[in-house]
Amino acid sequence: MDVPAGPSFLEYLARERPDLLPPSGGARQAAAPGATEPGEVRHATTIVALTYDGGAVMAADRRATIGNVIASRHMEKVLATDRYSVVGVAGSAGIALDIARLFQVELEHYEKIEGTLLSLDGKANRLAAMIRANLGMALQGMSVVPLFAGFDPRRGHGRIFSFDMTGGRFEELEHHSIGSGAVFARGALKKLWQPGMDRELAVRVAVEALYDAADDDSATGGPDLVRQLWPVVHTVGAEGAARAADDVLAEAAADIVRRRSITGREA
Structure with missing residues (x-):
């Protein structure tokens, strides 16, 4: 087996086994089993991210859709x-998860090759290059838009990066959201985010932003109290990346429903 010449696994894979890479364009792919049109693929939304004192939170709903049909909950x-970063994906679900x-x-x-972690800026640049390589598929409607966040040891705080489908990389301050419910989640984040907030509060704010997105966007699934399904929430700080426990998310969701019921708002 050949030894990779450099630290990039992507370059090695492109040289030795390009068939294992996600499709980057060219001929249009065949439709997925059961789909009659190329556009009938699973799509993922909504992702939110926000910074807190010493780190960042990223959260997503659990719903995937094919047109107006719920394909997965x-x-x-x-x-x-890795230990200090997380990525969220929206868009064509299959390609997005492959890239992630x-x-x-x-x-x-x-x-493993270099014996050290890549810098957070370096990670964001690598992800931007992967998105740029998917431009051919994006132009055919199979777009992938990630949201990236991590803890930067050099600066001692969390950072958030967004991307466009051409691989453009943009650092976001305080908070950001992507996906079909992004505009509704962003409105909630603008009202609820505050400087110096702790991790626990940041998790609750992320859950509430997704709740608002689900309230107005049919492609976004809200907390499901019947099925006991909660958003996927990851925190990342100096102690590393960790997934929020279901009991914490269940309590946050129940609190949102209780507060909005008491004040007469829709729950």
Whole structure:
């Protein structure tokens, strides 16, 4: 087996086994089994991220849709990419998850070859390059838009990066959201985010922002008290990345419903 010449697993894979990479364009792919049109693929929304004192939170609903049909209520749209970073994906679900998982391997491979973690800016740049490589598929309607967040040891705080489908990379301050419910989540984040907030409060704010998105966007699934399904929420700080426990999320969701019921707002 050939030894990779450099720290990039993507470059090695492109050279040795390009067939294992996510499709980057060219001929239009065949429709998924059961789909009659190329556009009938699963789509993922909504992702929110916000900073807190010493780190960042990223959260996503669990719903995937095909047109106006709920295709899944259990989708995992946020993944820990290494000890100090997380990525959330919106858009064409299959390609988005492939890119996110390949990004995980890319960072792990870099650490093994170089013996150190890639800087947070370096990670964001690598992800931007992967999104740019998918431009051909994006132009065919198979777009992937990630949201990336992590703890920067050099600066001692959390940072958030957004991207466009051409691979453009943009650092966001305080908070950001992507996906079809982004505009509604962003309105909630503007009202609820505050400087110096702790991790527990940041998690609750993320859940409430998703609740607002689900209230107005049919492609976004809210907390499901009947099925006991909660958003996927990851925190990342100096202590590393961790997934919020279901009991914490259940309490946050119940509190939102209780407060809005008492004040006469829709629950």
